[in-house]
Amino acid sequence: MPGAFKQTLFALIAASSFASFVLILVAMGTPKWMTGKILCKTGAELVNATDPELVKFIGEIYYGLFGGGKMRKCGLGGRRSKFTIFPHLVKQLNTTLHVLIVFFLCAAFSFALASLGFCIFNIIKVPYRAIQGPAGIALWNFLAGGFAVLVVTSFMAAVKLHNLTERIANFRENVFQFVILEEQYEDSFWLCVASAAVHGVNLLLVAISGIRFPTLKTKTEEANVTAEDIMY
Incomplete structure (x- = not known):
């Protein structure tokens, strides 16, 4: 059985891996990765709207990986609508990149579960292979954190380089044509960032678990041998 110190560290890693798994699931299930303000450019140009009147043409939008909604304002009040990314809207986006984001997210929570399982295994059993010891836990956390980082960077690339919101x-x-006035990353996006950070902390804990701390040994008293001890 591993020592009490290692068991405590592995328990912390297991708990944080489970937390990362939950964070990713929540991020996938919520539709607010990005919010923004959209201007109905066509409507504003038709009436030659000035600054005070532009408020009537500024709506809102929010979306995630699988759907979202918007409120369009083109001078006649707000009109709300909802949409889904799959199967129709994804064809208007960078399909490959968007599908990769979903794939990276699925891989991230799969490896987070693998990290959880291997932590539990190492708490209750002495590892007999490197892949099942601290090296294995480090591997799964590195993969989970790496895929979470890929999700974050890929989504940012889709937003900034491929005009995802527009x-x-x-x-x-x-x-009508809409232009983007403002964009803001929302909680679901930051949950993925937090998931990547959690696995970074786990890697640090795995490194600490490999440190061998010096143990204090009590000095044994020298035995006094007498003639009677030799005889008997």
Whole structure:
């Protein structure tokens, strides 16, 4: 059985791996990865709206990996609508990149579960292979954290380089054109960042578990041998 110190560290890693798994599931299930303000450019140009009047043409949008919604304002009040990314909207986006983001997210929570399982195994049993010892736990945490980082960077690339918000805002808009005034990453996005950070901390804990601390040994008293001891 591993020592009490290692068991405590492995228990902490197991708890944080489970927390990372929950964070990723919550992030996948919520539709607010990004929010923003959208301007109905066509409507504003038609009436030649000035700054005080532009409020009537500024709506809102939010979306996640699988759907979202928006409120469009084109001078006649707000109109709310919802949309789903799959199967139609994804064709208007960078399909490969968006599918990769979903794949990376699934891989991240799968390896987080693997880390949890291997931590429990190492708490109750002495590892007899490197892949099942601290090296194995480090491997699964590295993979889980790496895929979480890929999710974050890929989503940021889709937003900044491929105009993700603008493409979604103009989906099925045949008359009006919308431009993005403001974008803001929301809680679900930051949950993925937190998941990556959790696995980074786990790697540090695995490194600490490999440190061999010096043990204090009590000095044994020298035995006094007498003639009677030799005889008997």
